Amino acid sequence: MPSSKAMLATALAKANTAVQLDNTHSHTFAKKYYQEACVLLSQLDSRAKNERDREKLKAIRQTYMRRIEQLGGSIPEVS
Numbered sequence: 001m002p003s004s005k006a007m008l009a010t011a012l013a014k015a016n017t018a019v020q021l022d023n024t025h026s027h028t029f030a031k032k033y034y035q036e037a038c039v040l041l042s043q044l045d046s047r048a049k050n051e052r053d054r055e056k057l058k059a060i061r062q063t064y065m066r067r068i069e070q071l072g073g074s075i076p077e078v079s
Contacts, residue, residue, distance in 0.1 A: 004047050011040035015064060027071045034064045034071075 002010070018033035041061040048054040 004044055007040050007044050007047075011037045011044065014040070015060075018064070018067075022067070022071075031068055031071050034068050037061075038064050038068070 014033045015037040018030045018037060021027075021030035021033060038061050041057050041064075045054055045057045045061070048057060
């Protein structure tokens with residue numbers, strides 16, 4: 001299993017790609033990357049060592065989930 005730091009970097013890279021795609025109106029692909037970022041952020045949430053980190057991850061994930069909803073996508077299931 002990758003380190004938390006590597007997972008966070010991957011989640012943020014996917015989110016960045018999603019934003020770029022969103023800005024070019026490639027909404028189908030943007031939703032896919034937002035969803036993938038949300039899944040990783042959810043996994044990181046369970047690994048977070050303190051409440052402050054958990055709250056930050058949750059806030060970021062909620063922002064992406066709202067955008068997925070705005071784009072008409074389904075919210076990824078949290079495992």
